[in-house]
Amino acid sequence: MPAEPITSRLAQRLTxxxxxxxxxxVIDKAKALMADTLLxxxxxxxxxLGTQxxxxxxxxxGRSRLWFVEGGVCMGPVEAAFVNTLHAGALGYxxxxxxxxxxxxxxxxxxxxxxxxxxxxxxxxxAFVAAIETVSRLSRSAIGKAAGWADTAIYGGIGAAVAAGLLLKLPPAQMSHALGLAMAQAAGTQQASLESVASRRLQPAFAxxxxxxxxxxxxxxxxxxxQALEGRFGLRALYQSGDDKRLFQGLWQDxxxxxxxxxxxxxxxxxxAAVAALEQLQALHHxxxxxxxxxVGYVSPFMFRYVGAEFNLQGDLGMLAQHNLRYHLASTFLRGPITFEHLQPQALHDPDIIALLHKVHLRVDPHNDNDFAPATVSLTLLDGQTLRYTQQDVPGSSHAPLSTVELAIKAEQCSTAAGIGAGALLAKVSAFERLASLEAFWY
Structure with missing residues (x-):
């Protein structure tokens, strides 16, 4: 007997x-992720970018709300999912x-x-939990070198199909078709990140x-x-190979x-990680x-590929501000922790920043085959002294979670930018599973 197709097996487990x-x-983590995404x-x-x-x-x-848009605008679910995803990714936060x-x-x-x-x-x-777990597992079970496809855009659309399919109460056979139809539309490359252009923010919304x-x-x-995933011309064959036994290993347990x-x-x-390392050095030495x-920032080849470009005041300055490590280090050294104000186009023209950028350099550590951490920053002083700090883990990860104070600062920064009250939103998310209806969340 031939093996049951992976999409069918996954659809059975999902439904x-x-x-x-x-x-x-898991519920507590999901609510924390919900609060962060809403903020x-x-x-x-x-x-x-969001407004434009x-x-x-x-x-x-339709009845699907565009989050926080003035006037309580509602659209169909397809359009609302696109717009809210665009907003959630607009600031790279x-x-x-x-x-x-x-x-x-x-x-x-x-x-x-x-x-x-x-x-x-x-x-x-x-549905949210099932979807993000599926996306994570699809990405983590990939093996070998990626050809340049963007994991978020490729696997994220499958996650959206999972979430929507569960809420439509699709039976397993139809859920399998939903997954396959999402794979048929999978697209999005890393070129947008390399060039720091707005389509980087649109690819998740497309998904x-x-x-x-x-x-x-x-x-x-x-x-x-x-066999949309594993077939001869399936997603794995054309995009990136994967060990999909790992897709099911510990599913709904690990x-x-x-x-x-x-x-x-x-x-x-x-x-x-590099920005956090420089913050630590400044906190110690002022x-x-x-x-x-x-x-000097010492980063992995993966990090350098995405944020290692020379600083050049051309093109989309908003995207440049989010994707240029040289600028991030210069801004952090002179201004302290990066805020939204530091990522505005006018902030990139600061003459003090431009002057300091001549002293900022990046080095690729060929022995660092990690994606986001560790990263090391060294400061060479005029008196000949060299100071170094290595940030071993990504700030905000499970190994270096944000503190209560850091979470509050992020919530305040986002809510101030939006003109909303963070406290009320966080309270509603905290009690989310007890809401009488979704409509009650907004009132």
Whole structure:
């Protein structure tokens, strides 16, 4: 007998999951990820990028809310998932699990479909958990060198289909088709990150839109290949090979979503460890620019690929501010912890920053084959002294979680940018599973 297709096996496991199967630790983590995603989306919808790009979305009739947009605007679930994902990623402040940003896609997809179907808060939580766990496992079970596809865009659409499919209550066969239809639309490359252009922020939104639509198509009777993942021309063969035994190993027991990191700074994940290392050096030594001869960041080849470009005041300055480690180090040294204000285009023209950038250099550590950490920063002083600090773990990860104070600072920064009250939002998320309806969240 031939082996059961992977998408069918996954669909069976997904549709069998219930809220009561979720451990308390998983529910608590899911609510923390929900709070983080809502807060960064609130700030993102008020950003120039969020405001500018959502204007391109054609209004539709529906019950799915555009989060925090003035007037309580609602659209269909496909459009709402697109817009809310765009907002959640607009400022580069969203969470990251290994190589994927699952939450900014899976929460908007789950929320939009939950409002569309009238689902309960517990059903939304279950769909959200199932979706982000699926995205994480698909990414983590990949093996070999990637050809340059973006994990978030490729696997995120599958997660959106999971979330939407569960809330549409698709039976296993239709859920399998939803997964296959999402894989048929999988697209998105790392070139947008290398060039620091706005399509980097749009690729997750495309994935959210496509995944929700895939679930709707499956519900309407559309079919997809049974071996969409593992087939001769399946996703694994064409995008990146994978050991999909690991996809099921410990499923619903060994929860990979618990390893999701909440970003400390609104910049690329590849810069976080080096920036934290420089913060530590400054906290210990309180140095001035005129005392420093050179600032050097030692990073992995993976980090350098994404944030190691020379600083050049051309192109999309907002994206440059989020993806240039040289600028991040210069800004951190002179101004302290990076804030939204430091990522505005005008902040990049600061003459003091431009002067210091001549002293900032990056070195690739060929022995560091990690993605986001460790990273080392060294300061060579004019008196010949050299100071070094290595940040071993990504700030905000399970190994270096954000403190209560750091979480409060992030919440305040996002809520201030959005003009909302962080306290009320966090209180509602804390009691999310007890909400009488999703409508009650907004009032």
């Amino acid at each position: 069998a999951l219930a809220y009561d199967d979720l451990p308390v630790t 960064v989306a609130a700030a993102g919808q008020a950003s120039p 790009l959502r204007a391109a979305v054609t209004a539709s009739i 969203d969470s990251v699990n290994y190589k994927v940003h699952a939450d900014l896609i899976c929460l908007p997809a789950a929320w939009a479909m939950a409002e569309h179907t009238g689902a309960s808060s517990r059903e939304l939580l279950t 959210a839109r496509n995944g929700v639509f895939a679930a709707q198509l499956a519900a309407a009777g559309a079919t997809a290949p049974s 929860w990979q979503l618990l390893d999701t990191a909440l970003k400390r700074y609104a910049i690329c994940a590849c810069s976080q 140095l001035r620019e005129d005392q420093v001869l050179e600032i």
